[in-house]
Amino acid sequence: MYNYIKALHIIFIITWFSGLFYIVRLFIYNAEAAARPEPEKGILQKQFATMIKRLWCIITWPSAILTLIFGPWMLYLMGSVPTWLWIKLSFVAGLYLYHFSLQIIFKQQMAGNFKYTSQQLRVWNEIATIFMVAIVMLVVVKQNMSWAWGLAGLFIFVILLMSAVKIYKYFRTRG
Numbered sequence: 001m002y003n004y005i006k007a008l009h010i011i012f013i014i015t016w017f018s019g020l021f022y023i024v025r026l027f028i029y030n031a032e033a034a035a036r037p038e039p040e041k042g043i044l045q046k047q048f049a050t051m052i053k054r055l056w057c058i059i060t061w062p063s064a065i066l067t068l069i070f071g072p073w074m075l076y077l078m079g080s081v082p083t084w085l086w087i088k089l090s091f092v093a094g095l096y097l098y099h100f101s102l103q104i105i106f107k108q109q110m111a112g113n114f115k116y117t118s119q120q121l122r123v124w125n126e127i128a129t130i131f132m133v134a135i136v137m138l139v140v141v142k143q144n145m146s147w148a149w150g151l152a153g154l155f156i157f158v159i160l161l162m163s164a165v166k167i168y169k170y171f172r173t174r175g
Contacts, residue, residue: 002077009070012063017132019060023102024125026052028118030109049110056106064099088138095131119169126161133157 026048033044071092075081101124108115116124134154141150 005070005073009074012066016063016067019055020128023055024121027105028121031114032118034114084138084142091131091134098127123165
C-alpha cells in the first residue's frame with residue numbers, strides 16, 4: 001500500500017509544481033497585457049483570466065490539496081520520521097506559503113489590480129525552482145548530504161538562478 005500512496009503523492013507533487021511554474025508565467029503575460037492598448041488589452045486579459053482561473057482552480061489547488069493528503073498518509077505508513085524528512089517538511093511548509101502568496105496575486109489580478117511588474121513576477125517565479133531543488137536533493141540524497149555543503153550549494157544555485165534572470169532581462173530589453 002505504501003508504494004501506491006507514494007506514487008500518488010509524487011504524481012500530485014508533479015502536477016502541483018507544474019501549476020506553480022505556469023501560473024506565474026500567466027501572471028507575467030497578464031501584467032504585460034495590461035500595458036497594451038485597447039482592444040488588444042481587453043482581448044488578452046480576458047483570455048489570460050480564463051487560463052489563469054482554470055489552471056489555478058482545476059489543476060494547481062487540487063494538486064496542492066492531494067499532495068497534502070498523500071504526504072501525511074505516507075508519514076503515517078512509515079511510522080517514524082527521520083531527521084532529513086523534518087528538514088524537507090520545513091521546505092514544503094515554505095512551498096505552501098509561496099502557494100498562498102500566489103493566491104493573493106491571483107485575487108489581485110482577477111480584480112484587475114496589477115501590483116507587480118513582469119520583472120518582479122519573473123524573479124518570484126524562480127522561488128518555486130529553489131524549493132524544488134532543495135526538496136528533491138533532500139529526498140534523493142537524504143542522510144548522505146552534508147548540511148554545510150547542501151546549504152552552500154543551494155546558496156550558489158540561488159545566485160546563479162537570479163543572475164540568469166538578470167541576464168535574460170538584459171537581452172530581452174536590448175533587442
